[in-house]
Amino acid sequence: MELRVLRYFQAVVNELNISRAAERLHVSQPTISRQLKDLENELGVTLFDRNGHNLKLTNSGEYFANQVNQILALTDKTVENIHREQEIVGSIVIGSAESRSFLNIAQSINAMHHAHPKIKTNIISTNSEGIRANLKSGNYDFGIVMEPTDKSEYNFLKLPGESRWGLLLPRKSPLAKKDHLSFDDLDGKDIIISRQHGVVDQFREWSQKDDPKFNVVATYNLLYNASLMVSAGVGYALCIDGIINTNQSDLIFIPLEPRVTAGTSLVWYKGQHLSPAADTFLKQLTTDINLPLPK
Structure with missing residues (x-):
């Protein structure tokens, strides 16, 4: 017995009309009729009294409809809770040189915030020495550095524009x-x-x-x-x-x-374990500037 079939049954109970239920679910009427018949065969009971296009629940149908409502309500609540537990929260710290390329970063922060409003982004304006020191100590998740610069210790994404x-x-x-x-x-x-x-x-x-x-x-x-x-x-x-x-x-x-x-690059230490918030930002940025993640 599939949840999809139970939702078909619930829609028919609410409409007491197969055509209207099919239209509401955006499936064909024969599909609904066939699934209901298979469901009755699986249960070994008649769920509806049929009089032409008019439907009425049998006693067994009334009981089953009540149980289905509880099953689907519990299912929906469980799925909602799972998604809520997967909601990404946290903070990101980015040390940044001054550059007009920072606009790309700002646009990605905006897009990320709309999708994940509980992620907080902290921007610290500094120079390359400050960025290197704080990346090494773990105070920063990312740095935005002016080119040319030694990136041998870092993964990096070259930002658009110069x-x-x-x-x-x-x-x-x-x-x-x-x-x-x-x-x-x-x-x-x-x-x-x-x-x-x-x-x-x-x-x-x-x-x-x-x-x-x-x-x-x-x-x-x-x-x-x-x-x-x-x-x-x-x-x-x-x-x-x-x-x-x-x-x-x-x-x-x-x-x-x-x-x-001079160009700019987003850098972070090779082998660094990114937090879920930092990983979310990085994926958002690579999508926005149409670049693959470094391997």
């Missing part, structure tokens, strides 16, 4: 009149750079200069703070685009030429 390097400077600066800046334009200038390890080495590689001739007057972890230093006249900030909204502000971003770009 950011362009340039200079954040006051609109009143003579350099602000240019469409782009060459590396020579930075010579002799006071520059604020990211504290991320290897930025000066990257600049040497980009500019093909062994000894950059600008003056590093300050470093920053978060570009917003650097932008305030630029506004205060401390220097120009070497940074990527799309982080500071320069519309209706006293600052402007001018890109470097030749064009220098």
Whole structure:
């Protein structure tokens, strides 16, 4: 005796009409009639008195209908409880560099939250050194790092899109009149750079200069703070685009030429056991950006 057949029987009892029950269940009338006949043969009793299209429960049918209602109610409750026990709860911690690619992460967080509202996501803005240290200690589930970076210890997903390097400077600066800046334009200038390890080495590689001739007057972890230093006249900030909204502000971003770009990757330790919440986020992200999970 299958639950599907009991639901057919319950629908016929509620409608007392096979045609209406079939329409309600989106199955054919002959299917309902055949299943009811097989059910009566299996039980060895008559469940309905039939008078043409009119149906009436027999005494045995009344008793069986009451039992079926209890069986199906218990079944539905059991299934609901199983699903409730499987509801995913927990928290995820993501350490993130500042990048416009974070929009992909934010969109996946939003989709995950709608499907699993009891998962909480914690975002901590930091640099690559902070991400590495906290991934190693287990404080972070994931990190979002700027490329290039050593990912030999990590599983990773390269996020869509790239950011362009340039200079954040006051609109009143003579350099602000240019469409782009060459590396020579930075010579002799006071520059604020990211504290991320290897930025000066990257600049040497980009500019093909062994000894950059600008003056590093300050470093920053978060570009917003650097932008305030630029506004205060401390220097120009070497940074990527799309982080500071320069519309209706006293600052402007001018890109470097030749064009220098940086991508971002989501990283997590190889062999790390992900929590159900972290695993759910990772599956959501790979679906959203159409990439397979690393093996």
